[in-house]
Amino acid sequence: MADTMAMFTSLVVSACATILLLAIVVFIARESWPVWSSFGLKIITGTDWSPLARPPQLGLGTMVLSTLWVALGAMFIAAPLGFSGAVFLAEFAPAWLAGAIRPVLNILTGIPSVVYGFVGATVLVKWFEVSLHMASGESLFCASLILTVMVLPYIVTTSEAAIRSVPAEYRQAAIALGVSRPYMALRVLLPLAKRGLLGALILGFGRAAGETMAVLMLAGNTLHLPASWFSKGEPLSALIALELGTSEAGSPHYQALFAAGLVLLVILFIINLILTIIRKDFDRVVRKS
């Protein structure tokens, strides 16, 4: 009797939770629906954002570009550093050093993004201003650098697990053939762990693209189309955080901010999908070989 009841309760509660979570996406899509139906895809391709003008201009193009630039930039730095770090931890680090690095990584995932943003703003931005004589140090590059630090723990931990999960036979075969260990790591372990490494990148990219506070404090928040990695920009998340409080509920401005949220979700979804497909391909290759 108690068993049936427990099962029933757990079923109902998890159904409710799933519905609630799906409702978030539906709700955000619904709130932004009016601007999609009246502006169409011009919302994504347009680069003019003046929501209070009449008629309002609601182009999110600059923000979409900033988001992609910041997040891909962070991956660009974090991937080589994180993968090398993971190889180091899995293969070369003396036990005491690995024992020091691992808990540090673990604990640093818990530091809130606003603190990373704050440290980035007081150290990096200052440094750019003083040593490179820039009028103001904020840039997409700055934001990418701090995002790199923020996603490194995830990338290193996931990649290390992937490298460790390479079957021992490959390692033994390589050593038996007299291949040096660094060369083995580069040409045997990393290629075989490709699937896990891509997983690490997915995770990192998701974190970086959705991150709000650090980019809000570091990217400079201007509405110009970013011309390079070193110009300022305003990613989607920063736009929402900055303008939601001042937008009138139900106005086109408000709806466009929900459209921004939806675009962010769709970007993350697409990246996930693409990489899942790539991972499946790798899967097949590894099984064949």
Next chain:
Amino acid sequence: MILRSFLDRFLLAVFWSAGLVILLVLTGIIGYLLLRGGSSLTLEFLTTAPKGLPLGTGGGVLPAIKGTLMLVLIAVLAAAAPGLITAIYLSEYGESSKFRALVNITIQCMAGIPSIVTGLFGYAFFVVYLGFGISLLAGGLSLGIMIFPVIVLTARDALLAVNEQYRLAGAALGVSRWYMLHRVIIPQSAPAILSGILLAMGYAAGATAPIMVTAAVISAGMSGGLMEPVMALPYHLYILFSQHISMEKAYGTALLLVLLLLFLNVTALLLKGQHGKGGY
């Protein structure tokens, strides 16, 4: 041959320096905060309200500490029980049904939703649609939604990690699944479940984006009504910095926030490392 040995040395150098750079950067951040914020972290800072003009240049952060604790409390109250029950469903009752796969995938996806999007939903649903206004309740519930997937996933893994032998022994003795669950499996996995909840609390305490649109304001009293806006540590830090109010207080607030989270995360780590009673 010379080229090969050069390549080996080079690769080795790359791997070593990557490891050391990571360690340096990450510890450097904490070291820097300790160095710069240590002097502002006084007893007065912890026990008084912000003072001065503009507000925050003097005094302390007591209302922000209280606000953050209240927000975290509401979030955990809202998310822990349903999270745990969902985890139990996923690990014990779902078998391998299609529905269980759906729940699993949804929750995994939702764990990846950016916190600002959760805030967006919280704003539209709690603040505007339900008419809570910018308030403690709206912020706490938004944080609850944000930490829900974290609680489910950590609790699910904790339950699944319980030794399979117990389940088999229970089934062999003809004990009902519910009895097994609440007398054996939950007690076994309690430390790990608790560890997940602590992690989720830390996540909620540090989250800024959701509360900056649903709950937090620059200055609020100590009354602590559910329907009133609150101050919160991460938002206070953001304001102190972005409005150029006081760098000294900002360093203090950042350090306080980091220490709070270090405490939560280290406790969680220690709990997770500890095995339930009666382990092999």
